[in-house]
Amino acid sequence: xxxxxxxxxxxxxxRLELAFQPGLNVLTxxxxxxxSILLDSLGFVLGWRGRAELVRAGADQGEVTAVFDLxxxxxxxxxxxxxxxxxxxELILRRVNGSDGRKTAWVNDRRCSGEVLRALSETLVELHxxxxxxxxxxxxxxxxxxxxxxxxxxxxxxxxxxxARRAKSQKALDAAEAALDAVRAEEDFLRHAVAELESLxxxxxxEAALDAxRRSMQGAERIREDITRARAALANGAEQAMGDxxxxxxxxxxxxxxxxxxxxxxxxxxMVELGExxxxxETCLEGLNFDPHALEASEERLFAIRALARKHQVAPDxxxxxxxxxxxxxxxxxxxxxxxxxxGADLRAAETEYDVAADTLSRARRAAATRLDAAVSGELxxxxxxxAVFETAISDGPAGPEGRDAVAFTVATNPGAxxxxxxxIASGGELSRFLLAxxxxxxxxxxxxxxxxxxxxxxxxGGATADAVGRRLSALADGGQVLVVTHSPQVAALGAHxxxxxxxxxxxxxxxxxVPLDAHQREGEIARMLAxxxxxxxxxxxxxxxxxx
Numbered sequence: 282x283x284x285x286x287x288x289x290x291x292x293x294x295x296r297l298e299l300a301f302q303p304g305l306n307v308l309t310x311x312x313x314x315x316x317s318i319l320l321d322s323l324g325f326v327l328g329w330r331g332r333a334e335l336v337r338a339g340a341d342q343g344e345v346t347a348v349f350d351l352x353x354x355x356x357x358x359x360x361x362x363x364x365x366x367x368x369x370x371e372l373i374l375r376r377v378n379g380s381d382g383r384k385t386a387w388v389n390d391r392r393c394s395g396e397v398l399r400a401l402s403e404t405l406v407e408l409h410x411x412x413x414x415x416x417x418x419x420x421x422x423x424x425x426x427x428x429x430x431x432x433x434x435x436x437x438x439x440x441x442x443x444x445a446r447r448a449k450s451q452k453a454l455d456a457a458e459a460a461l462d463a464v465r466a467e468e469d470f471l472r473h474a475v476a477e478l479e480s481l482x483x484x485x486x487x488e489a490a491l492d493a494x495r496r497s498m499q500g501a502e503r504i505r506e507d508i509t510r511a512r513a514a515l516a517n518g519a520e521q522a523m524g525d526x527x528x529x530x531x532x533x534x535x536x537x538x539x540x541x542x543x544x545x546x547x548x549x550x551x552m553v554e555l556g557e558x559x560x561x562x563e564t565c566l567e568g569l570n571f572d573p574h575a576l577e578a579s580e581e582r583l584f585a586i587r588a589l590a591r592k593h594q595v596a597p598d599x600x601x602x603x604x605x606x607x608x609x610x611x612x613x614x615x616x617x618x619x620x621x622x623x624x625g626a627d628l629r630a631a632e633t634e635y636d637v638a639a640d641t642l643s644r645a646r647r648a649a650a651t652r653l654d655a656a657v658s659g660e661l662x663x664x665x666x667x668x669a670v671f672e673t674a675i676s677d678g679p680a681g682p683e684g685r686d687a688v689a690f691t692v693a694t695n696p697g698a699x700x701x702x703x704x705x706i707a708s709g710g711e712l713s714r715f716l717l718a719x720x721x722x723x724x725x726x727x728x729x730x731x732x733x734x735x736x737x738x739x740x741x742x743g744g745a746t747a748d749a750v751g752r753r754l755s756a757l758a759d760g761g762q763v764l765v766v767t768h769s770p771q772v773a774a775l776g777a778h779x780x781x782x783x784x785x786x787x788x789x790x791x792x793x794x795x796v797p798l799d800a801h802q803r804e805g806e807i808a809r810m811l812a813x814x815x816x817x818x819x820x821x822x823x824x825x826x827x828x829x830x
Contacts (some may be wrong), residue, residue, distance in 0.1 A: 282762045283406070285348040285733045288322045290340035291378075293784070293793045302778045305758035308766050308795070309773050309806055315793030319409070319782065320736060326376045327406060328386070330400025336380050346375045349405055355730050356404035361388070364397045370805030372405075373782045374398065376477045407733045409716055417690070417716050417723075418703055421801065424646075424688035427673060430723055431649025434640045437683065443635040444682040449629040457624050464610055471611045474593070478604035483586045488597035491583040498576040505566070512562045515555065523552055622820065635680070642684045647675055650688075653722060660718035663749040664742075669694050671719070690719065713738045714750065721753050724761075733757060735765040738770050751775035770810040774827035804828060 287299045293315060310316055325335060326345040336343040349372040351357055361368040367389045376386040376398070386393050388401070409417060417426070428437055464471070470719040527548045534541045553722075650673035657671040670693040678687035691700040694711055703715055717738055739750045751772035757763050758777070767773055779798045784791060798806055804824045805816065812820035 282350045282730070283323075283347060283764070284350050285328075285346075286319075286323060287344075288319075289344045290337040291322050291325070291335050291343040291345060292318050292337060293791050294318060294322070295792045298797055299780070299791075299795055301762070301764065303758075303762050304777035305755050305775060306762070306764045306778045306780070307773045307776030308764065308780045308782055309721045309768070310809060311784070312768075313361060314782040314784045316782045317736075318793055318794065320734065320766065323406070323734075324408075325378065326374050326386075326398070327402035328376075328395040329402065335378050341380055343378045344375065344684065346373065348373050349732075352730050357401050360397070360404060364388075364393065364400075364575040366391050366393065366397070372401075374401070391809065404731065406732050406734060408736065409720060409738055412448075417719055420689045420702065423673075423690050424683065424686065426723055427646060427649055427653065427688050430653050431645060433642065433645050433649065436638070436645050439638045440635070440642050440684050441682045443631065443638040444680075447628070447631040447635045450624070450631040454621070454624040454628050457621055461621065467610075471607055475604065475607050476609055478589065478600065478607065481582075481585055481589060481590065483597065483600040483604075485598045485601055488586050488590075489584065491579055491586070495576065495579050495583060498579065508562060508566055512559065512566060515562060516557045520552075520555055520559070523555065527552065572729040591798075613814050629793070639680065639684045643675070646686055646688070650675055656722040657715075657718050660721050660753070661714070664714040664718060664753075665746045665749070666694075666714055666718075668696055669715070670696070670700065671715065672700055674700070713740055714742065714746070717750055717753055721757060724757055728763075732762045732764065735763065735767075737766055737768065739765075739767050743771070747771035748775075768810065770807045770824065770827060773803075773807055773810060774830070775826070779806070781806050800828075 282303060283301050286297075286299045286301065288294045290296075299424075308316055308319065321335065322345045323464075326347045335394065349357070351368070351370055353374050357372060358368045361372075369389075373389055374386070376384060378384050384395065386395060386398055388397065428434065527545070528540050530545055530548070534545060586597050590600055593600070593603055595603050653673055654671055661667060661669055661671065672691050674689045674691045676687045676689075678685055690703055692703055692715055693700040703712065716734070720733070735754065739747055742750060747769040748771040751769065752775060754763055754765055754772060755775045755777075765772060765776070773779060779802075780795045781798055781802070782793060782795050784793050794804075804821060807824035807827055808816045809821040811823050
């Protein structure tokens with residue numbers, strides 16, 4: 282609820298403080314007194330786009346402050362939370378317009394953007410008038426209004442869920458098809474490479490082992506000849522010579538009286554060492570024995586592994602893992618058709634689920650539209666439009682998360698006349714009454730907490746029709762808050778609170794102010810609205826009759 286509005290140096294307003302109340306608040310005054318300036322100022326602090334020049338002549342800046350009361354579950358709290366702004370039971374909006382055109386805004390004493398103000402305004406205020414394209418005249422919001430009227434949120438949520446699943450299934454299928462197409466493009470390469478790698482079957486560490494084996498075989502060829510000569514020398518020369526020497530010395534040792542014991546012992550040790558050396562040399566020769574074809578085979582495999590590594594630009598030890606990766610791609614290709622079939626089945630199931638949910642929502646919308654049309658027709662009769670026809674037109678629209686229905690409120694002002702959009706078919710007075718009847722019906726189903734403003738919505742009507750307009754505005758204000766700018770005495774008489782907008786001229790300075798009216802002043806203002814500049818006794822009596830109701 283809008284509790285207070287303070288305006289400083291805006292257009293022809295010097296300083297103005299208003300304290301609004303719950304219920305029906307009416308603002309009256311002569312044409313040109315400044316009633317529209319109040320709405321311009323309120324729109325300014327709410328971030329609406331309006332007049333470019335708002336600062337009062339001679340002032341450095343203009344400023345508007347609006348104070349709202351917020352209930353615990355008010356939708357504005359969510360906007361404040363998302364914007365990182367403090368929230369409480371009171372919401373204070375302040376916006377300054379400098380003489381240079383720069384605009385600065387605060388929400389609860391925190392700087393904010395005009396976009397945040399506009400988001401808040403959607404939850405705080407509804408403006409309705411003959412040229413209001415932000416409210417009921419905007420067909421883009423008609424579907425939302427119908428869903429709210431019919432309490433269709435559960436069905437709408439089912440459609441959103443089915444649409445999300447459908448979109449997810451479609452995305453998965455598209456990704457699988459793209460991946461499969463990419464693999465198919467390299468199918469020939471994959472099959473050849475996998476066959477080549479599987480045939481060679483390289484193992485981690487094999488390249489280093491083959492290289493060491495190859496170097497060993499190549500070295501054996503170079504040293505084998507010398508080791509063979511050494512073995513021959515040991516077997517045929519050194520061993521025989523030492524044996525002969527040992528026999529000769531043993532034959533004369535008894536006569537040498539111990540002088541040969543040491544040489545004989547040395548020779549015996551040498552013979553043992555010689556035997557060990559011979560065995561070691563023979564063992565080494567045996568180890569150097571290899572098949573020349575083995576060297577060739579080892580070299581061929583080593584070179585094949587290195588060639589594959591260069592071909593695929595990986596390390597030799599990584600060939601095995603690389604082969605596993607290629608095989609996985611090939612397996613995915615082979616299993617791709619089955620995977621696509623499964624994903625296609627999922628998508629068809631999601632589409633069926635969406636179709637069922639969307640059809641259910643469409644039927645519910647048509648049923649709600651029938652109820653809304655009947656409710657609006659019931660409201661049009663007291664507004665002297667019993668021959669007019671209101672119809673909620675539902676047509677096929679593009680599928681989406683909100684269903685596949687296009688919704689538009691249409692009217693036909695005379696029987697047999699073609700129906701068309703609200704803003705194009707109805708005249709000014711008719712449009713006002715259509716909007717009011719529609720608003721009365723829709724507000725029965727919507728949450729309270731939004732201040733509704735009607736800008737001369739009673740224009741072009743009078744008498745009993747104006748009285749019916751006022752009574753419906755009063756019903757809308759029951760339990761909420763309605764502000765109405767009106768020239769109709771019948772509407773003004775039904776207000777719970779009454780303000781008069783006045784224009785004052787002091788020398789060359791023109792200012793506009795707003796005066797709260799007591800019971801006696803209300804009588805005089807309504808009499809003025811009835812009679813004009815000259816208020817007669819009859820006009821006052823008529824005013825009293827209207828106020829009594």
